[in-house]
Amino acid sequence: MEYPVIIALDFPNKEETRTFLKKFSDENLFVKVGMELFYQEGPEVIKEIKAYGHKIFLDLKLHDIPNTVYRTMKRLACLDVDLVNVHAAGGSEMMKAAIEGLAENSRGERPKCIAVTQLTSTSEDQMRREQLIEKRLIDSVYHYAKLAKDSGLDGIVSSVHEAKLIRSIDEDLIIITPGIRLACDQDGDQKRVADPRFARLQGATGIVVGRSITNKKDPYQAYLTVKKEWELVES
Numbered sequence: 001m002e003y004p005v006i007i008a009l010d011f012p013n014k015e016e017t018r019t020f021l022k023k024f025s026d027e028n029l030f031v032k033v034g035m036e037l038f039y040q041e042g043p044e045v046i047k048e049i050k051a052y053g054h055k056i057f058l059d060l061k062l063h064d065i066p067n068t069v070y071r072t073m074k075r076l077a078c079l080d081v082d083l084v085n086v087h088a089a090g091g092s093e094m095m096k097a098a099i100e101g102l103a104e105n106s107r108g109e110r111p112k113c114i115a116v117t118q119l120t121s122t123s124e125d126q127m128r129r130e131q132l133i134e135k136r137l138i139d140s141v142y143h144y145a146k147l148a149k150d151s152g153l154d155g156i157v158s159s160v161h162e163a164k165l166i167r168s169i170d171e172d173l174i175i176i177t178p179g180i181r182l183a184c185d186q187d188g189d190q191k192r193v194a195d196p197r198f199a200r201l202q203g204a205t206g207i208v209v210g211r212s213i214t215n216k217k218d219p220y221q222a223y224l225t226v227k228k229e230w231e232l233v234e235s
Ligand SMILES: O=C(O)c1cc(=O)[nH]c(=O)n1[C@@H]1O[C@H](COP(=O)(O)O)[C@@H](O)[C@H]1O
Pocket: 008, 010, 032, 034, 059, 061, 085, 116, 118, 119, 120, 121, 157, 158, 178, 179, 180, 190, 208, 209, 210, 211, 212
């Protein structure tokens, strides 16, 4: 499966989502449905987006006790999405339970499951003060990535700046990097950002892009710009 430019559909409802997707006419997209849209619309919005022919990353970032994650993943498996995620901080038992739940209820191919390491909105200073992790942020990300891989997950979510090191764990790991900005964009709440070209150079498998596309006057043009930057680099 290809993991190219994944557009974050961070919209409050299905009407705004529909209006946005209409701007992309015949493009086959890879989109991300996050908590905002899913909590408002539920599984129906997944069905609708699938009917348009788009691939879906359902980003609910599960982080709970293993039994709850196992049971929840059984439900998510029925939605036939392509990609789901958990927080690696939930631990190896929880990540193994996630895979078990997905595998048990998948009708076709099991959705791939990736683990968030340290959110791209977290800085090293914040991690040390608030999580009491006395390490470099890159060491924490590497540790979580290794834990996820050893627990049977298919890939990792990290910032671009840790992608190269994570790639050294395994050639085949899916590495998805949010925190992507074009030169003209504001960082906003993101702390560890990079552009699409650098993401590709660092070995990311795919990038998640939200506001750099969704906030633009012409989102389709912005998407094409991001895609061009991403594709200009030989992988
Ligand atoms: O799992 C994610 O998708 C995710 C992980 C992470 O560490 N950082 C992060 O920004 N994201 C998501 O990626 C998207 C980034 O949005 P923008 O900052 O608008 O491009 C949002 O939907 C976030 O929820």
